[in-house]
Amino acid sequence: PLVVAMRTASRLNSSLYLGAMSCLLHCEYRSKEAGTKSGQDQGADGLTSTAQSGKTHVQTPAHVGQQSGYFCAGMRVDNELPGDQTPDDDLSLCFDTTPLSDALELLGRPVLKISFRVDQPTAQLMARLCDVSPEGVSQRISYRPLNLTHYASHETPEFLVPGQVYEAEIELNELSHRLRPGHILRLGLSTSYWPILWPAPQPTGVTLVNENCSLSLPVRRATDTGDTTHPGAANDFPTLQSEVLRDTASRVEQSQETDGTIVLETFDDYGKSRDPGHGLESGSHVSLRYAIHPDDPLSASYASQWNFTYGRGDWQVEIDTETSMTCDARNFYLHRKLRATEGALKSEVLVKEWSRTISRGFL
Numbered sequence: 001p002l003v004v005a006m007r008t009a010s011r012l013n014s015s016l017y018l019g020a021m022s023c024l025l026h027c028e029y030r031s032k033e034a035g036t037k038s039g040q041d042q043g044a045d046g047l048t049s050t051a052q053s054g055k056t057h058v059q060t061p062a063h064v065g066q067q068s069g070y071f072c073a074g075m076r077v078d079n080e081l082p083g084d085q086t087p088d089d090d091l092s093l094c095f096d097t098t099p100l101s102d103a104l105e106l107l108g109r110p111v112l113k114i115s116f117r118v119d120q121p122t123a124q125l126m127a128r129l130c131d132v133s134p135e136g137v138s139q140r141i142s143y144r145p146l147n148l149t150h151y152a153s154h155e156t157p158e159f160l161v162p163g164q165v166y167e168a169e170i171e172l173n174e175l176s177h178r179l180r181p182g183h184i185l186r187l188g189l190s191t192s193y194w195p196i197l198w199p200a201p202q203p204t205g206v207t208l209v210n211e212n213c214s215l216s217l218p219v220r221r222a223t224d225t226g227d228t229t230h231p232g233a234a235n236d237f238p239t240l241q242s243e244v245l246r247d248t249a250s251r252v253e254q255s256q257e258t259d260g261t262i263v264l265e266t267f268d269d270y271g272k273s274r275d276p277g278h279g280l281e282s283g284s285h286v287s288l289r290y291a292i293h294p295d296d297p298l299s300a301s302y303a304s305q306w307n308f309t310y311g312r313g314d315w316q317v318e319i320d321t322e323t324s325m326t327c328d329a330r331n332f333y334l335h336r337k338l339r340a341t342e343g344a345l346k347s348e349v350l351v352k353e354w355s356r357t358i359s360r361g362f363l
Contacts, residue, residue, distance in 0.1 A: 058093040058125075058189050059205035061294035063262040065126070065193035066254060067140075077268045078250035085130050085138035085188070092190040096132070104179040108218025110142055110172040112187075115212030117166065121159040122362060123148045123204040126193040127170050131177065132184040142175040145197050148206070149362040157362040165209060175218075187215060192297070195264065195290040199297035201329045201360060246272035246283060257291075261299065264290045272309065281311045301326045317342045317349075332358045 069082035112127050129142040149157040151168040160166065179185055191206055192199050248271040255263045265288065272283030286306045293299040301324070308319040322337040333355070340350040 054210050056093065056208045056210055057205055058191060058208070059203065060091050060093075060190040060192050062192050062199050062203070062292050062297045062300070063194050063294045064088050064091045064190045065196055066262070066264060068193060068196045071196050076250060076266070077248045077270060079252045079266070082140045085128065085140050086136065088128075088190070089130065089138050089186065089188050092128075092188040094189075095187040097185045099134070099182050099184055100179055101181060103181055104185065105177075105220040106141070106179070106218055107176050107220040109174050110218060111216040112170040112172065113167070113212075113214045113216075114170070115165060115167050115209035116148070117163055117207050117209075118148060118160050118204060119162050119207075120200065120202050120204040121149075121162070122200045122202075123160060123206055124191060124193075124197060124200055125170070125206055126188075126190045126197065127172060128186075128188040128190075129172060129175070130186040130188060131179050132186050134182050138186060141177045142172040144170050144172040145193055146170045147362065159362065167212070194292050194300065195302065198327070198332075198363065199292070199300055200363070201297060201327070203295070203297065241277075242273040242275055244271065244273055245281065259293065260295070261291055261293045279312050282309065284308045298328055315342075316344065318346060327360070330360060332360060332363075334358065 065088060067083045067085050067088045070076050070080035073080050110129055114125070116125075124145055124147050126145045127143065128140055130138045131141050132138045146168060147157070148166070148168065149160060151160075151166045152158070189208075191204050246269070249267075249269040251267050253263075253265045255265075257263060267285070267287050269285040270283065272281065274281045284307060286304060289301075289303045291299070291301045303324045304322070306319075306321045310317050318341045320339045320341075322335075324335045326333045334357075336354045338350065338352045339348065341347060342349055
């Protein structure tokens with residue numbers, strides 16, 4: 001089992017045990033049309049207050065993470081935050097509490113300590129903490145991945161010896177969240193999280209030594225009122241005046257190719273505007289494409305296309321960039337192209353291409 005410790009700012013004040021999962025990870029893709037899902041089959045034990053020994057194995061398809069949202073929120077027009085985590089939960093190893101009888105307030109950084117072994121020299125583990133509503137909607141409230149070759153430190157990574165037992169600590173992102181009564185706290189574990197994480201070069205299984213794994217939660221008690229003063233009004237700054245020439249737009253599309261490859265495509269049009277003071281017109285849009293086959297981490301590919309336009313009267317310039325990234329078992333391959341044009345006929349001013357090969361190292 002995983003042990004969950006409820007901690008305040010400086011000390012542990014209660015604990016409970018996450019019971020044996022009694023689960024089987026299928027780790028195969030099943031279509032929505034079939035009306036089925038892959039993922040964990042939980043036994044009756046679920047999460048209990050009784051500690052149990054044993055080992056738990058997790059190995060997930062390469063495309064887990066489709067509901068991760070945009071890594072750096074604020075860079076897109078819309079659709080950038082993580083969605084309902086249920087599709088990713090269905091493909092992950094999940095530990096659930098029973099429905100909460102009282103509200104649970106978390107403030108700080110959850111810490112997951114694991115004892116593990118792997119079957120490949122490189123591996124990664126993603127830990128997600130989710131708030132699951134009575135209706136079944138799973139909301140990600142914190143997460144953090146760990147490249148397991150960094151189990152000892154980020155400064156001195158080392159290849160893993162299959163079968164050897166290691167220990168590591170994963171500090172999840174800071175959170176401030178209140179789970180309502182009736183909700184479930186879920187810990188989801190996966191060996192992939194695409195496209196936020198570039199996958200390990202081969203399908204990898206991670207086996208947890210249950211009795212040496214624990215999750216410490218930063219619980220804010222009802223008595224920890226602290227400073228309850230509400231924040232004041234936001235500062236008022238002057239609004240940048242501009243004339244809208246093209247509205248913003250955003251879309252996200254997910255599809256599956258005939259060979260089973262999962263494709264995630266996004267498009268963001270940041271619009272086009274004119275500054276009424278000096279007349280400069282500017283606009284931009286970007287298309288991103290992420291593709292991966294659930295059974296083949298080496299099929300991972302990324303491509304982006306950016307377009308920027310600037311102009312004032314007869315002076316008009318346009319800049320296009322294309323970037324792609326692929327890999328094999330030994331290297332990453334990056335290719336970039338820049339094209340700049342001017343005038344109504346878009347006469348080329350500059351065209352340049354770069355290619356670079358980077359060793360995977362411990363990735």
